[in-house]
Amino acid sequence: MWYESLDAVMTYIRPVAEIGILAWLFYRLYEAVALTKASHMLRLALYYLLFFAACYVLRLSMLLWLLHQFFVPYIVFLFLLYQPELRRSFAQGKALYSRRFRMNTMTNGDQIDSILTACEVLTSKRRGALIVFPRRLAIRPIIESGTRLNADLSSSLILTVFDHDTPLHDGAMIIQGDRIVAAGCYLPLSEQTDIRKSFGTRHRAALGLAEESDAVVIVVSEETGAISLTYNANLYYDLKSPTVKRMLLALFSYQDITPEELIEEASIDEIE
Numbered sequence: 001m002w003y004e005s006l007d008a009v010m011t012y013i014r015p016v017a018e019i020g021i022l023a024w025l026f027y028r029l030y031e032a033v034a035l036t037k038a039s040h041m042l043r044l045a046l047y048y049l050l051f052f053a054a055c056y057v058l059r060l061s062m063l064l065w066l067l068h069q070f071f072v073p074y075i076v077f078l079f080l081l082y083q084p085e086l087r088r089s090f091a092q093g094k095a096l097y098s099r100r101f102r103m104n105t106m107t108n109g110d111q112i113d114s115i116l117t118a119c120e121v122l123t124s125k126r127r128g129a130l131i132v133f134p135r136r137l138a139i140r141p142i143i144e145s146g147t148r149l150n151a152d153l154s155s156s157l158i159l160t161v162f163d164h165d166t167p168l169h170d171g172a173m174i175i176q177g178d179r180i181v182a183a184g185c186y187l188p189l190s191e192q193t194d195i196r197k198s199f200g201t202r203h204r205a206a207l208g209l210a211e212e213s214d215a216v217v218i219v220v221s222e223e224t225g226a227i228s229l230t231y232n233a234n235l236y237y238d239l240k241s242p243t244v245k246r247m248l249l250a251l252f253s254y255q256d257i258t259p260e261e262l263i264e265e266a267s268i269d270e271i272e
């Protein structure tokens with residue numbers, strides 16, 4: 001019968017399909033977490049499993065019993081510990097499917113130029129600034145913590161807001177696409193202990209938001225005039241404006257790139 005031969009063929013196809021689907025799922029999971037610190041969580045879970053396997057092979061029954069008892073609390077602990085990173089990973093995963101939609105709503109090259117022009121003026125006048133670009137994850141509570149502006153994006157408005165005597169100069173400005181959504185917003189402070197001692201609350205606030213969301217933040221230092229970027233829980237200090245522009249354009253289309261990778265790319269372009 002034809003369905004018997006189909007069943008025989010399916011006996012071979014089924015395991016291949018299962019392996020293919022599993023490989024694809026693992027690849028998507030890897031893609032989602034590889035760029036963020038959620039990969040640390042996977043590494044910790046893997047160490048646990050390797051330790052478990054070693055105990056099993058060596059028949060260390062006492063340790064095996066302990067590992068068995070602690071498995072669920074350990075996984076729950078990891079999920080709690082890495083919750084912000086997991087949130088960012090899944091946002092990135094989702095973002096891969098809606099790139100076209102995002103591209104239309106993100107700040108474009110000309111608009112980035114006007115933001116960076118303002119940043120350079122602020123640098124020369126030794127004024128500090130924090131400018132936030134939300135990406136996939138909504139940051140409504142952050143926006144609500146400040147004053148809604150919903151104004152057209154312009155260098156002059158950025159300069160006005162961050163001037164010393166204005167009521168809105170303290171806190172962060174939120175930019176979405178071509179709109180200045182809010183200013184004077186309060187950002188969560190980072191609790192990382194291994195960042196430079198010289199970084200004060202402005203840089204800690206930029207890093208804090210980059211730990212808790214997938215937003216990108218420009219920081220202009222009042223003290224040194226350095227322009228830095230934070231995203232994915234990392235701070236890239238003292239960048240040149242063209243580097244910031246290229247990074248922002250890449251980040252807005254979810255190609256998370258470091259300054260080192262940009263320099264590498266530029267040198268490859270030169271060789272070609």
Ligand SMILES: Nc1ncnc2c1ncn2[C@@H]1O[C@H](COP(=O)(O)OP(=O)(O)OP(=O)(O)O)[C@@H](O)[C@H]1O
Pocket residue numbers: 128129130169170171172185186187188189198199200201202203204205220221222223224
């Ligand atoms: N949680 C926060 N959210 C938003 N803005 C903040 C926050 N904390 C501090 N700021 C901003 O940072 C300013 C203080 O910066 P501070 O000098 O402590 O930081 P810094 O990292 O040393 O930066 P700089 O190099 O500009 O001095 C505040 O006046 C305020 O505008």
